[in-house]
Amino acid sequence: MPKHPKGALLQNLGIERGTSVPIYRQIDASLRRLILEGNLRPGQKLPSTRELADELGVSRITVKTVYEQLAIEGFVRSKTGAGTFVAEGLDVKALPDFQRPRRQPRLADTVISGRARKIMPSKAAVRLDRIDPFRPGVPALELFPVKLWNKYLLDAAISCDRQNMSYGEIKGQSSLRQSIARHLINTRGMQVDPEQIIITAGAQQAFVLTALVLLNPTDTVWYENPGHIAGREVLEVLGANVMPVPIDDEGMDINYAIAKHTKPALIFTTPSHQQPLGTTMSLSRRLMLLNYARESGAWIVEDDYDSEFRYRGQPLPALSALDSERSVFYVGTFSKSMFAAIRIGYVVVPPAFVEAFALAQNLLGQSSSSVVEKALSMLMDDGKFSDHIRKMRRVYRERRNVLHDCLVTECADSLEPQPTDAGMHMLAWLKNNVDDQTAHRALLDVGIECLPLSVYCTEPLARSGIVLGFSGVNERHMPKLVRRMSETLRTL
Ligand SMILES: Cc1ncc(COP(=O)(O)O)c(C=O)c1O
Structure with missing residues (x-):
């Protein structure tokens, strides 16, 4: 040898x-x-x-x-x-x-546009790389019913005849828009006409569409700090003046924003499960936000990315369900409830905006496939989508519990997990003044892919922490992984 x-x-x-x-x-x-x-x-x-x-x-x-x-x-x-x-x-x-x-x-800076130069430092590209344990937002892909989904895809492909080989409806397949409208009535308390729904290639494209239609360059946007990275970056790239708004126990701190910032054209929020802190916006804060939007003429983007997964009590209805003035643009995605590669999301817009959104979507290239849209609508209508969500809710609840217990027993000297009642990730505060970027890099070196809390921020927070996705990690592997995490953090 x-x-x-x-x-x-x-x-x-x-x-x-x-x-x-x-x-x-x-x-x-x-x-x-x-x-x-x-x-x-x-x-x-x-x-x-x-x-x-x-x-x-x-x-x-x-x-x-x-x-x-x-x-x-x-x-x-x-x-x-x-x-x-x-x-x-x-x-x-x-x-x-x-x-x-x-x-x-490497592209020389001189040959790219000013807009591209804003794009190059993007922190959101982390989504494209390979997945290691604890990356936030990854569903339990090993439990996804692939065979069942393939059957629906095949049925949708077989039923596709020459009539529907053209571009189809620019808002997306009407059968899927109807299925989504029923889903929103049943699960989010929203009375939605399917005509108000525009199908997009994921929530991210819905944010692009919303910014294109609603914003002028230099318009002010109030944005949660910490907040969803890719949403903030695309608003900035499209010229918005994005102002950070802190989060307190009740959600986005509207009074702070009123006192500190200029009036916004748009307010971006994740009320069901704040990304990444996990706070659920209280009813009084929701009403305050809606009142403020009505009085000031601001629009609201409600990003409802993982509201399917709530582990205690009933989900609160969407903010949009309380919106009598039609100032909320509600964004949903199938990246969490199904899988990210499906690239299907949607935005529910007030009736007056339907045409502008549809035409803008046409210019963006109607980027989701009508065959996949049809398959998804058949899956939803047969009740299989709800079955999958129910099953994943049980699995994720268990994974959340196991991760929390493991962190408490194994990482008591380095981390303080923050209990969470919803979603697919958990925040853990770092002890002993350990910097979250240092912790993130050290953990990546041992194959653990949490995100540092600071990557979600444009204004620093008082404490540092890491965001751990639990939904994609088999609970049987968690004790070993958390022990590895503890050994690594102890060396910092
Ligand atoms: C807060 C938030 N909104 C939306 C999305 C979904 O984006 P998409 O539907 O484009 O995959 C994500 C994905 O990570 C997210 O974290």
């Missing part, structure tokens, strides 16, 4: 400190590259986790996590008592090109 080439390997790993790419990802990518390029040959022994960790000056858990991931994907094989070896029989030439790491060319 060839001996491992420790010195040469270390020279070729090319780990850079102080970059935005976590060490864990760098080691992982470098080892893959060395294997794919044939510099590490099948059967070759890798350094032990202790040796590599000592040489690189990282924790042993970091290296262990990388080796485990490479083993799961078949790049290496661990033999008990003998060590870790590059897998035998790997025909690297047969691997598709996208498996090979590439250097991305």
Whole structure:
């Protein structure tokens, strides 16, 4: 068996400190590259986790996590008592090109527009990368009824004839708009005419559409701080002057905003389950917000992204259900209740705005597929969508409970979890003045993908914390993962 080439390997790993790419990802990518390029040959022994960790000056858990991931994907094989070896029989030439790491060319600032320059520092791109445990907002994909969904997709495709091979309705399939209207009446207390619904490619496109139709450049927007990252960024890119509004026990602090900021054209809020703090907006705050919008002529965007998942009592009706003045634009998504790749969301607009939204959506390219829309509407009408939500609610409640208990028992010296009655993530406050970006990077290095609370902020908060998605993590794996989290945080 060839001996491992420790010195040469270390020279070729090319780990850079102080970059935005976590060490864990760098080691992982470098080892893959060395294997794919044939510099590490099948059967070759890798350094032990202790040796590599000592040489690189990282924790042993970091290296262990990388080796485990490479083993799961078949790049290496661990033999008990003998060590870790590059897998035998790997025909690297047969691997598709996208498996090979590439250097991305960088665009010179001079050749891109001012708007693109605002886009380049976006923090929201985290959504596109690979998923590690505890990333916020990820559903239990392993429990999604894929076969059932494929059956509906197939039925929808088969029923598609030449009549409906054109662009179809610009607001989206009427059958889906009807299914959504029924769902909103039954679950959110909203009396909605299907004609008021515009289907979009996810909630994010609904925010773009709303900004295009409602805002002029430099208009003021009141936005929750902390708040949803991608929503804030797209409003800024489209020229809005986005003002941070703090959150108190009752939700968005409207009195603070009235005292500090200029009158808004639009107010963006997540009343059911504040993103990311988890607060539910109180009834009195909802009424105050609606009254203020009526008096000042501001529009409200209600982002109701994960309201299906409530674990205590009945969900409060949507803010939109209390809106007699029709100033609320209600945004829903299937990214959480189904899965993000479905790319279907919607916005419910006051009747006077239907035409403008539909025409704007046409210009954006009507980007969801009518076949997928049809499949979703059949799934909803057969009651299977509600069945799935009911099941996921039970699963997520259990995952929330297990994560909370694990954090209390394993991380008492480093974290204070904030109890939550809804949603798919939990906030944990960091103890001992640990900076949340430092904690985030250290945890990423050991394969744990929480988000730092500060990434959701434009104004700093008094405390630092991390946001942990529990919905996508099997509860059986949580004790081990939380122990790893605790060991890592203890070193900071
Ligand atoms: C607060 C909030 N709103 C909306 C969305 C959904 O976006 P989309 O429907 O575009 O996937 C997310 C997704 O992460 C979110 O966190």
